[in-house]
Amino acid sequence: MGTKGKIRTIIAFFVFVMALAFGGASLVVAADVPQPVTPKGKECVRDAAFMRANHMNLLKHKRDDTVYQGVRSGNDGLKDCVTCHAIPDDHGKPVGADDSRHFCRTCHDYAAVTMDCFQCHTSKPGGVSK
Numbered sequence: 132m133g134t135k136g137k138i139r140t141i142i143a144f145f146v147f148v149m150a151l152a153f154g155g156a157s158l159v160v161a162a163d164v165p166q167p168v169t170p171k172g173k174e175c176v177r178d179a180a181f182m183r184a185n186h187m188n189l190l191k192h193k194r195d196d197t198v199y200q201g202v203r204s205g206n207d208g209l210k211d212c213v214t215c216h217a218i219p220d221d222h223g224k225p226v227g228a229d230d231s232r233h234f235c236r237t238c239h240d241y242a243a244v245t246m247d248c249f250q251c252h253t254s255k256p257g258g259v260s261k
Contacts, residue, residue, distance in 0.1 A: 167241040175215070176207045183238070186212075190248070209248055214256040228254035 175182055182189075189207055196202040216234035217225040226232050228249040231240060235254070239246045248254075 167237040176211075209252055210256075213252075213254060217256045225255045 177185075177189075190209055190212075193205075193208050197208070212235075218230075218232050218234050220226045220230070220232070228236060228246065230236070233254060235246055235248070238244075
């Protein structure tokens with residue numbers, strides 16, 4: 132096989148893989164895969180689409196401002212997220228990150244993304260950090 136043949140094979144394979152990745156994913160979502168139920172907060176600091184895509188960057192930026200520069204201001208820190216998006220259990224008490232109903236867990240579990248915020252921070256409003 133010549134150079135042109137190898138290049139065509141690589142391109143065809145790449146197109147095939149991308150078609151499976153993007154086309155196949157939409158077929159899976161359209162099937163009977165349950166979408167996560169995302170509880171609503173009172174009023175977020177940004178719109179929902181922005182927060183879904185960028186919340187981790189906002190939290191990292193806030194962490195850097197707080198830890199490295201000592202700046203503690205605004206309403207966009209993890210404590211505010213946890214307070215606003217608290218989900219009550221059957222007794223009206225907020226659930227923690229160890230409960231699958233926790234606001235953060237609903238999407239993180241669905242996307243199979245690890246949440247490491249609550250290894251140090253509390254996952255309940257008014258709670259004490261570890």
